[in-house]
Structure formats: structure tokens, C-alpha cells
Amino acid sequence: MQNEVMFAGFGGQGILLIGKLLAHAAMEEGYEVAWIPSYGPEMRGGTAYCTVVIGDQPIGSPIIKNPSHLVAMNRPSLEKFAPVIKPGGVVLINLSLIPVDSGRSDLDELKVPTQDIAASVGNGKAANIVALAAFVARSKLVSIDSLKHCIEVEFAAKPKLIPLNIKAMEEGVKAAL
Amino acid sequence: MAKTFQRPQALFDQPTHYCPGCTHGVIHRLVAETIDELGIRGRTVGIAPVGCAVLAYNYIDCDFQEAAHGRAPAMATGIKRVRPDLMVFTYQGDGDLASIGMGEIIHAANRGEKFTTIFVNNAIYGMTGGQMAPTTMPNQRTSTSPFGRKTEEAGMPIRVAELLSALVTPAYVTRQTVIRPKYIQKAKKAILKAFTYQMEKRCFSLVELVSTCPTNWGMTPPEAIQWAEDVLLPYYPLGDVKTPDADVKEAPCKTK
Amino acid sequence: MPKVLMKGNEAIAEAAIRAGCLNYFAYPITPQSEVAEYLCWRLPEVNGVFLQGESEVAVAYMIFGAAGAGVRVFTTSSSPGISLMSEGISYLCGAELPAVFVNIMRGGPGLGGILPSQADYLQATKGIGHGDCRLLVMAPASVQEAAEMVMQAFPLAEKYRNPVMILGDGLIGQMMEPVEFPDHLRSEPSNKDGWASSGMDHRKSKTRNLVRSLFLDPEQLNRHNMDLRAKYERMKAEEVQYENFNTEGDYQALIVSYGTMSRVCKTAVNMLKEQGIEVGLIRPRTLFPFPEAAIGEAAAKVSCRAVLSVEMSMGQMVEDVERSVRGARPVQWYGKCGGEVPTPEEIIEVVKTTLASDLSRR
Amino acid sequence: MPAQIAINGIVIIVGNYGSGKTEVAINLAVDRQAAGQRVRVADLDLVNPYFRTREARRPLEALGIEMVLPPEGLLQADLPILVPQVAGLIRDPGDLAILDAGGDDVGATVLAALAEAFAKSEAPVRMLQVVNPFRPNTDSVEGCQAMRKAIESASHRQVTGWIGNAHMLDETTVEHIARGYALMQALVADSGLPLVCMTAAAALMPAIGALDVDCPMLAVRRQLVPPWQKPVPLQPEKSNG
Known part of the structure; x- marks a missing residue:
């Protein structure tokens, strides 16, 4: 079994970080993981994306043509990647910035106003955590407990940020229900 | 005094390969005497350049590394950073230091690397057969400037000591010469000072030594000395260009 | 740790x-x-x-x-x-x-x-x-x-x-x-x-x-x-180091590939297996010294009809693969570079084409 | 043709790059040693580390010719090494001391640094310029004279005579030597300096007799050959003199 998750959005939305959090959580649960960034010029201010591969066998190709799932944080990302997602995958659409849907009927679409939710817990910047939590709650690739643990580890150096991000996570999980 | 004629312990007892009238032999001796006087032979590493002094390790008796052309300051940086307890000096000519290795010497000096550079400036490439150097004088004929150095094409000769002293960091930059006995004591003192500053962990020091190359200049040794005095010294004035006590406010140099 | x-x-x-x-x-x-x-x-x-x-x-x-x-x-x-x-x-x-x-x-x-x-x-x-x-x-x-x-x-x-x-x-x-x-x-x-x-x-x-x-x-x-x-x-x-992948049994073709490229090739080998096509893979872990003997031996297996060097370059390692195979089997190169990475699907296609053209020659 | 090359004291061999100075110096040494003169050779080529007299040191030493060279370990060094023995050789050259300088004015520059030694020497000093008229810059009287001027300026010495070294390596014919001789004659007329000798490969010597050459001929046995060729053995012939 192998799942590939594409995270995509604008540079500065914290795309690479939520990819890393998912990879970390999957690793903690004993899966084989790989986090593959796009490190092209587009990462500087333009589109940022990364792919997280989670499997129970050693991971072969890190180049993924058709990911299983998509977390789209802006409209160009949805338009670019929704067509290549494998049927049956979860597609998270950041409703705060994307007024359209994926255009596919064979995907599990999950629309979440991530910015608005993040703003409601205290900081719009936590939209990425809201999105990740909602995606995890829907796809069930890892447990929410693992995710929580990894968020705490990630922000260990800035402990003031932990409560905010945990709150954002909890609201994200609720949004997926 | 008999002492003057004693062979320093750091100098091998063998004739050099240098041409008659060449100053490398004298400079080797001054470096060797300095190493003896400071008692540092067992923790000194020299870096021999590409140039006539490539075989300097045949004459000076301490650990040595042999550099690629121009790279001695980078190598000295490598040694000194990982082994700050060692005493490190580079021995470089004008082609090596002022042409191909200009980038390395400027950055090593500017980082304040704690080694000493002996810079032998004889205004010509000796090893490769008398080609033009960055320090070749205007109208000086060399094998690659057969009609004399044209300043409109090659610019004016580079005054290395002044150039490096424009940097804030270096501790000690001086220009001396050994072309006549009357200059040698001062040159010796400068070399001793440069090594002492290194022992005191002060930033980079460089001693430029105006020298002769009778063979490639096409002169007898006495003619070469006279030419150096008449032509080189007015353009390359002797004396300290930068001392560690100047610019104390800005420079990161510290005594231990 | x-x-x-x-x-x-x-x-x-x-x-x-x-x-x-x-x-x-x-x-x-x-x-x-x-x-x-x-x-x-x-x-x-x-x-x-x-x-x-x-x-x-x-x-x-x-x-x-x-x-x-x-x-x-x-x-x-x-x-x-x-x-x-x-x-x-x-x-x-x-x-x-x-x-x-x-x-x-x-x-x-x-x-x-x-x-x-x-x-x-x-x-x-x-x-x-x-x-x-x-x-x-x-x-x-x-x-x-x-x-x-x-x-x-x-x-x-x-x-x-x-x-x-x-x-x-x-x-x-x-x-x-x-x-x-x-x-x-x-x-x-x-x-x-x-x-x-x-x-x-x-x-x-x-x-x-x-x-x-x-x-x-x-x-x-x-x-x-x-x-x-x-x-x-x-x-x-x-000091020769290499990895064998799917070479225990019979295989129709042998892929030689290293680094990231070899992982893509492994995925391709697994996918080909599902389609009933067995392909072996040797992954050099040292490039100098090169696993010449291992590749030569693997290529010489009776079932093996072709050798493929897959690289993110315009055909560099293939020279060493050819040297190792010593003419015993046809050696081909496939690759892309400049940031383009061949996908498993492309490699599957190349393997199939290679085997087909090799068959048609017989 | 006159059989003897009349030289003694100090003979400096100069010429442009590739004129054949070194082969001339080596063969001149062999010729004079065979004629009974006690010959010493100094390799003064500090410029180009390829094709220098030092490469022929073994066969020359076997003939009893004394070589003045840098120390053994530094023979192949890309370093200008002017050993103090050179000054000694100049002060006391014996029968004949041949100084083989480097090519062009650049190679001759080192002679200026030796001016004091020359001044102290009582022996006659000749500076002979080797000319191969089949080399690009010395295929005319003007070219040869320009090279002479450059060498004289760099060495602070006057050229005193010419050596005609007309050859096309292995493709040399008697015709080449005849053409070379004609140019040397014009050069003698223009410069007023004597033609000390012409050269020809030892194998060509028998055919040279047919030419009307009014100067001594030096037989050349090539020593500085590429690795796929063997040097011509340096057998000292009985000199006619």
C-alpha cells in the first residue's frame, strides 16, 4: 500500500511545512516515508508544492506522476493538479481562496475555509495547519494524536506558538466532519 | 661577530639553485633565522608557491606544503583554521600572489587569517622565463612585453602592500627590501614582527620584499641592484604601511 | 538513536x-x-x-x-x-x-x-x-x-x-x-x-x-x-559495492541504474512484474570502482536478452555498462536530464520496446 | 671547401627558436673534440625546458666532453637555474667553451647577467647566430638581421658570425642546402660578418661535395629526436686537421 499526497499553494503559505508534518507523523507511526520538494525557481514567491509518499514498503520512485491525494491551497494549484489525482483520492480545497471546485466527480472533495478558521482561532497564518488537520481527519493516513505530537515537536523551539497551532488543528479536524 | 655567519638550524646546509644576484637565498635565511629565534621550527608549516621558490622546502627545514599557483593563502587558511596552534607562513612571488592568486590573498587578508605572508616582488615572472608580472614597471621589457610594459594596455604596476592595507582587517603590512646589506636588518625585523604578531594571534600580516632578478632582467647583479634602487624603490616605497595599533576601533584583531 | x-x-x-x-x-x-x-x-x-x-x-x-x-x-x-x-x-x-x-x-x-x-x-x-x-x-x-x-x-x-x-x-x-x-x-x-x-x-x-x-x-x-x-x-x-534487485530468478532484461534514477527503475520493475515481465536491476553503489563483474555476469544470464542503462544524463554510465557486458548482450541507453526525470511508465515503455525490437531481430 | 672550423676560447651559440642551436652546439662540440680541442659545453637555456643540450649529456660525456649543468635532481625543472660554474667557465674557458643559450632574444637575456664574467675573461669571445632559412622568421636577410638586433639588445653583446643550418629535418635534400647557402651569402654581404660554417646531416655529406660551398661544413648527427626515433650515433671521426 502506498499513498502520495501533493501539497500545493503559494510560496509563504507554509506548504512545505505541512508536508513535512505529515511525513513526520507517518514516520512516527512506522511507515516508510519520503518528502519531495519542488525546489525550482517557482518556490520563490510563486507556486510551492511538495509530495509526501507514505507506504508500508520501501519507497521506489520519488517522482510521482499521479498522486493519490491533493491539498490545494490556491486556485492555480487546484487547476494544475486536480486532473492528475488518482480516482477516489481526497482533494482538499482552500475555500478561502478558491471559488471553484475540482471539476471531477470521482474524487472526495473537502472544502474548508482555512484562512477564516485560522483567523477565528487567532492567526490567519495557521491556515496551513487547519488544512493539514482537515485532510488528515478525512484521509485518515495518520492519527490525529500523531499529528498533534508532531506539531508540538515542530514548534518546540517557539513554545508560544503551540497552543495556537493545536487549536487550529482541532478546528481543522472539526471542519472535516 | 661569528653569530652573523652561523647557519640557522631551520636552514639546510646546501647551496641553493638560485641564480647569482637573486635575493631568494637571503630571504630564506631571514625566515629561517626568525623561526630559530622564536623557537617554533617544530610547529611551523611553510607553504611553497609555484615560482622560483617552489623548492623552498629544500632549503628551509620545517614541515611544508606545496601550493598550486596562487592558492597558498587558501591552503594556509585551511591549515590555520583547523590547527590554530601551528605557525603558518606562505612564501609567494608576484605572479603567484598579485596575479593568479589575488583573490585568495585579498580574502585571506580580509578575513584576518592568522598567518604570515612573505611576498617577494621582483617585478617579473622568474620561473617561466621572464614574462610580465602585475608588478612589472612601465616600459620594462619582458618576454611578453618586448616593447616594454604599456600602461595603457596593462595598467600601472600593482602596489600590493598599499592595496592590502586599504582593508580594515589586516594587522601588519610592510614593504622592505634585501637588495643591499644596509636594508637587511630592517627586513629581518619586519619578518620577525610579522611572525610575532601571528604568535600573538593578531590578524593577517604581510611583508613585501622588493627583490632583484638579474637573469630575467638581463643585467649583471650590480646593475640589477642599481636598477631596483633607481626604478623600483621610488615606486615601491619602503616602510610599514599598516600596523596593528592603527584602526583598533574597527579591526577585529585581538591580542590573546 | x-x-x-x-x-x-x-x-x-x-x-x-x-x-x-x-x-x-x-x-x-x-x-x-x-x-x-x-x-x-x-x-x-x-x-x-x-x-x-x-x-x-x-x-x-x-x-x-x-x-x-x-x-x-x-x-x-x-x-x-x-x-x-x-x-x-x-x-x-x-x-x-x-x-x-x-x-x-x-x-x-x-x-x-x-x-x-x-x-x-x-x-x-x-x-x-x-x-x-x-x-x-x-x-x-x-x-x-x-x-x-x-x-x-x-x-x-x-x-x-x-x-x-x-x-x-x-x-x-x-x-x-x-x-x-x-x-x-x-x-x-x-x-x-x-x-x-x-x-x-x-x-x-x-x-x-x-x-x-x-x-x-x-x-x-x-x-x-x-x-x-x-x-x-x-x-x-x-571497494566495489552494488545492489541486486529482482535478479534471483529469470529475467528478460537487465536494467543498470544508480541514485534517484534507480528508485524510479525499481518501481518500473515492480510494475512490469505485475504485467508478467521479469526485469532484473543492478544498482551500482560505487561508480568507481564500477561493478563490472556483477553486471557482466547478470547480463550473461541465459534468459536475459537486453541490457538497459537508465540515467539522468545523455548516456554516460552506458559506456561502463557496455564495457562490463563486453558485447555479450545488446546494450541500450535511456535517459533525460536537465531536471526531467524519466517516470516508471516511460521506463516500462522502453523496456517493452527494447524487448520487442530484440525479438523482431531474431 | 675548407675543412676546418676555426674557433677557440668562448663560443656563444644564439639564434631564434627552432633554428637548431642546440644540435649545432652538440655537433660543434663533437667535431672540435675530435679535432683535438678540449671542449666544454654549458647549457644556458633557462627558458624552454624541452630539447636542451642537457638531453645529450650522456653521449657527450662519453666522448670526454665536459658538461656544465644544473644539479642532477633539477635537470628537468621548469626553473631558471644559472649555476655559478658558468661564470667560472667563462673566466677560464680552456681550449673551447661552448655556451648554448636559449632561443630568441628572450633566451639570450641571461647573457647580460653574465657581463661581469665576460669582462673578466681574457679569452676571445665569439657569438655565433644559427640561421635556418627554412624557418618562418629567418627566411630573409631582413628577418635574420632583425633577430640579430633583438638578440644583441637583450644580451648586451654583438653577434660576430653566422652558422648556416639549412634543413627540413628528415626531408632535407642537397637542394635545400644550396638554397640555404645562397641566403647565407646574402646575409654575409649585408652584415659584413663571416659565415663560420654550414651544416648538413652526416648522411648527406658525401653529396655536398658537388656544391660550390666556400666555407667549412659541419656534419650533424641529430641527438634531440622525438621518442620514436633514435639519435644518430655520435662517432667521432678522425678529423682532417
Whole structure:
């Protein structure tokens, strides 16, 4: 079994970080993981994306043509990647910035106003955590407990940020229900 | 005094390969005497350049590394950073230091690397057969400037000591010469000072030594000395260009 | 210690420290600058030396100086930077100094691009510097392996008194994977008293050492080169590393591929198996020495009808694969470069076409 | 043709790059040694580390010709090494001291540094310029004179005579030597300096008799050959003199 998750959005939305959090959580649960960034010029201010591969066998190709799932944080990302997602995958659409849907009927679409939710817990910047939590709650690739643990580890150096991000996570999980 | 004629312990007892009238032999001796006087032979590493002094390790008796052309300051940086307890000096000519290795010497000096550079400036490439150097004088004929150095094409000769002293960091930059006995004591003192500053962990020091190359200049040794005095010294004035006590406010140099 | 999730570049940096190498000189270049960005704070924690040089040319000689002084030292760079270091690498080989160079390859020629590539294969294995010099070249295919190879590289460099290169591609440097570091190794070349310019006082012998590569007497220089050659021959005898994948049973074709590319090929091999087509794979872990015998043997298997060298280059390793197969089977190349990475689907297509054309010829 | 090359004291061999100075110096030494003169040779080529007299040191020493060279370990060094023995040789050259300088004015520059030694020597000093008229810059009287001027300026010495070394290596014919001789004659007329000798490969010597050459001929046995050729053995012939 192998799942590939594409995270995509604008540079500065914290795309690479939520990819890393998912990879970390999957690793903690004993899966084989790989986090593959796009490190092209587009990462500087333009589109940022990364792919997280989670499997129970050693991971072969890190180049993924058709990911299983998509977390789209802006409209160009949805338009670019929704067509290549494998049927049956979860597609998270950041409703705060994307007024359209994926255009596919064979995907599990999950629309979440991530910015608005993040703003409601205290900081719009936590939209990425809201999105990740909602995606995890829907796809069930890892447990929410693992995710929580990894968020705490990630922000260990800035402990003031932990409560905010945990709150954002909890609201994200609720949004997926 | 008999002492003057004693062979320093750091100098091998063998004739050099240098041409008659060449100053490398004298400079080797001054470096060797300095190493003896400071008692540092067992923790000194020299870096021999590409140039006539490539075989300097045949004459000076301490650990040595042999550099690629121009790279001695980078190598000295490598040694000194990982082994700050060692005493490190580079021995470089004008082609090596002022042409191909200009980038390395400027950055090593500017980082304040704690080694000493002996810079032998004889205004010509000796090893490769008398080609033009960055320090070749205007109208000086060399094998690659057969009609004399044209300043409109090659610019004016580079005054290395002044150039490096424009940097804030270096501790000690001086220009001396050994072309006549009357200059040698001062040159010796400068070399001793440069090594002492290194022992005191002060930033980079460089001693430029105006020298002769009778063979490639096409002169007898006495003619070469006279030419150096008449032509080189007015353009390359002797004396300290930068001392560690100047610019104390800005420079990161510290005594231990 | 437990597994941690790290970028290849970070893992390479941390692995060097755990291998006892506390000295790093480098110049930034994408896609490996994270190594310097990691070590600039990590090395001071362990009282190590971090220095950003003014150029790759200077860095190569900082490495020379430090290696010549008898300490473990390494640098990391990417293709154009390695080209600038290649003069210094030749001097290190000539002076027989141990050091580790990591090349996280990007696209070329010239400025090329910053995306992953394997286009420095020939440079690393055959053309790294002037003169008869060779590097021991190791090619990791995962972050874990990159870390392990860095840790192996230092003792190997010291065993042979020769630079060792870790040849990774941009993905190896940029990808994050779980990594587990083996225990600490010793931190100094154990044989350095015989050759390092570390100060006479620090040696029992109290005799001086010269670190040099100039031999004016042609007989002496020839002898020196014969000694170097003997070392390279010893590497060939003792240091070949490779991985076999799906080669136990019969297979119709054999793929040779290394680094990131080999992982794509493994996926292709698994997918082909599902379609009933068996393909074997050999992944060289060392590129010099090259696993000639293993590839020659695997290609000679009766069921094997063709050999395919798959690379992120325009056909470089294929020359060594051809040399290894020695005409026993047709050898083909497939590859892309400049940041384009062949997908498993493309490789499946190429394997099928190769087998079909091979059948039609019979 | 006159059989003897009349030289003694100090003979400096100069000429442009590739004029054949070194082969001339070697064969001149062999010729004079065979004629009974006690010959010493100094390799003064500090410029170009390829094709220097030192490469023929073994066969020359076997003939009893004394060589003044840098120390053994530095023979192949890319370093200008002017050993002090050269000054000694100049002060006391014996029967004949041949100084083989480097090519062009650049190679002759070293002679200026030796001016004091020359001044102290009582022996006659000749500076002979070797000319191969089949080389690009010395295929005319003007070219040869320009090279002479450059060498004289760099060495601070006057050229005193010419050696005609007309050859096309292995493709040399008698015709080449005849054409070379014609140019040397024009050069003698223009410069007023004597033609000390012409050269020809030893194998060509029998055919030279047919030419109307009014100067001594030096038989040349090539020593500085590429690795795929063997040097012509330096057998000292009985001199006619």
C-alpha cells in the first residue's frame, strides 16, 4: 500500500511545512516515508508544492506522476493538479481562496475555509495547519494524536506558538466532519 | 661577530639553485633565522608557491606544503583554521600572489587569517622565463612585453602592500627590501614582527620584499641592484604601511 | 538513536559530524546550500570549524591545507562548483591527501539548471582533474544511504589517502526521508604521522613532512604514478559495492541504474512484474570502482536478452555498462536530464520496446 | 671547401627558436673534440625546458666532453637555474667553451647577467647566430638581421658570425642546402660578418661535395629526436686537421 499526497499553494503559505508534518507523523507511526520538494525557481514567491509518499514498503520512485491525494491551497494549484489525482483520492480545497471546485466527480472533495478558521482561532497564518488537520481527519493516513505530537515537536523551539497551532488543528479536524 | 655567519638550524646546509644576484637565498635565511629565534621550527608549516621558490622546502627545514599557483593563502587558511596552534607562513612571488592568486590573498587578508605572508616582488615572472608580472614597471621589457610594459594596455604596476592595507582587517603590512646589506636588518625585523604578531594571534600580516632578478632582467647583479634602487624603490616605497595599533576601533584583531 | 526526518543535505552534514569530521569549508550553490546552512550553526556546537570560502577554487585548497595538516575535512558543492574544484582535487590526488567531496549534481552544461541530474558521471569517474587521478565515487539512492556513505567515505579516504566523492543528485539533497545515524567513528586519520604537515613537534619521529605533488625527476614521477595506479587497482579489488534487485530468478532484461534514477527503475520493475515481465536491476553503489563483474555476469544470464542503462544524463554510465557486458548482450541507453526525470511508465515503455525490437531481430 | 672550423676560447651559440642551436652546439662540440680541442659545453637555456643540450649529456660525456649543468635532481625543472660554474667557465674557458643559450632574444637575456664574467675573461669571445632559412622568421636577410638586433639588445653583446643550418629535418635534400647557402651569402654581404660554417646531416655529406660551398661544413648527427626515433650515433671521426 502506498499513498502520495501533493501539497500545493503559494510560496509563504507554509506548504512545505505541512508536508513535512505529515511525513513526520507517518514516520512516527512506522511507515516508510519520503518528502519531495519542488525546489525550482517557482518556490520563490510563486507556486510551492511538495509530495509526501507514505507506504508500508520501501519507497521506489520519488517522482510521482499521479498522486493519490491533493491539498490545494490556491486556485492555480487546484487547476494544475486536480486532473492528475488518482480516482477516489481526497482533494482538499482552500475555500478561502478558491471559488471553484475540482471539476471531477470521482474524487472526495473537502472544502474548508482555512484562512477564516485560522483567523477565528487567532492567526490567519495557521491556515496551513487547519488544512493539514482537515485532510488528515478525512484521509485518515495518520492519527490525529500523531499529528498533534508532531506539531508540538515542530514548534518546540517557539513554545508560544503551540497552543495556537493545536487549536487550529482541532478546528481543522472539526471542519472535516 | 661569528653569530652573523652561523647557519640557522631551520636552514639546510646546501647551496641553493638560485641564480647569482637573486635575493631568494637571503630571504630564506631571514625566515629561517626568525623561526630559530622564536623557537617554533617544530610547529611551523611553510607553504611553497609555484615560482622560483617552489623548492623552498629544500632549503628551509620545517614541515611544508606545496601550493598550486596562487592558492597558498587558501591552503594556509585551511591549515590555520583547523590547527590554530601551528605557525603558518606562505612564501609567494608576484605572479603567484598579485596575479593568479589575488583573490585568495585579498580574502585571506580580509578575513584576518592568522598567518604570515612573505611576498617577494621582483617585478617579473622568474620561473617561466621572464614574462610580465602585475608588478612589472612601465616600459620594462619582458618576454611578453618586448616593447616594454604599456600602461595603457596593462595598467600601472600593482602596489600590493598599499592595496592590502586599504582593508580594515589586516594587522601588519610592510614593504622592505634585501637588495643591499644596509636594508637587511630592517627586513629581518619586519619578518620577525610579522611572525610575532601571528604568535600573538593578531590578524593577517604581510611583508613585501622588493627583490632583484638579474637573469630575467638581463643585467649583471650590480646593475640589477642599481636598477631596483633607481626604478623600483621610488615606486615601491619602503616602510610599514599598516600596523596593528592603527584602526583598533574597527579591526577585529585581538591580542590573546 | 531514533529515526529522524531529514533532508538529504542536512543528513549529509550531520553524518559528517558523526563520522568525526569537524572541519568544513564551502561556497554556496543550489541545490546543496542547506549543508552549509546546517553546519554554520551545528559545527560551532561541537567546536568544529566552519568557513565560507570566497570561491570554490579557494575552498578546494582550504580542503587541501586542512587535509594536509592531518584532520578530517570535507566540502559540498554542485556541478559548476565541482568543476572549479577539479584542479585542487587533482592536487589532492597527487599529494595523496584524504578528503571527502560531495557533489549534489544539477543540470548542465554551463549554468544549466538547478534541478536533479546525473550528468557529472564521466567527470566524477574519469575526468575529475588533470593527470592520472581517480576518485573513489559513491552514489547514494536514499537519504539514509547518503548519510551512511558519508560516514564510510572518511575511513576510505584515509585508507587510500585519496579523495572520495559522494555523487548525489538534486533530489537526494532536497528530499526528506527518515534517517538513522550509526555510532560515532574516530575523528582523525590514524596514519597521519607518516605524511601530514602537522608540525614536527607533534610527531614521535620529530622529522619533517612534505606535502607535495611536484616530482621533477621523470623516473620518480613515473614511479609515483605507478603507486597511484596500484591504489586504484586495489580500490577495484576491495571497494566495489552494488545492489541486486529482482535478479534471483529469470529475467528478460537487465536494467543498470544508480541514485534517484534507480528508485524510479525499481518501481518500473515492480510494475512490469505485475504485467508478467521479469526485469532484473543492478544498482551500482560505487561508480568507481564500477561493478563490472556483477553486471557482466547478470547480463550473461541465459534468459536475459537486453541490457538497459537508465540515467539522468545523455548516456554516460552506458559506456561502463557496455564495457562490463563486453558485447555479450545488446546494450541500450535511456535517459533525460536537465531536471526531467524519466517516470516508471516511460521506463516500462522502453523496456517493452527494447524487448520487442530484440525479438523482431531474431 | 675548407675543412676546418676555426674557433677557440668562448663560443656563444644564439639564434631564434627552432633554428637548431642546440644540435649545432652538440655537433660543434663533437667535431672540435675530435679535432683535438678540449671542449666544454654549458647549457644556458633557462627558458624552454624541452630539447636542451642537457638531453645529450650522456653521449657527450662519453666522448670526454665536459658538461656544465644544473644539479642532477633539477635537470628537468621548469626553473631558471644559472649555476655559478658558468661564470667560472667563462673566466677560464680552456681550449673551447661552448655556451648554448636559449632561443630568441628572450633566451639570450641571461647573457647580460653574465657581463661581469665576460669582462673578466681574457679569452676571445665569439657569438655565433644559427640561421635556418627554412624557418618562418629567418627566411630573409631582413628577418635574420632583425633577430640579430633583438638578440644583441637583450644580451648586451654583438653577434660576430653566422652558422648556416639549412634543413627540413628528415626531408632535407642537397637542394635545400644550396638554397640555404645562397641566403647565407646574402646575409654575409649585408652584415659584413663571416659565415663560420654550414651544416648538413652526416648522411648527406658525401653529396655536398658537388656544391660550390666556400666555407667549412659541419656534419650533424641529430641527438634531440622525438621518442620514436633514435639519435644518430655520435662517432667521432678522425678529423682532417
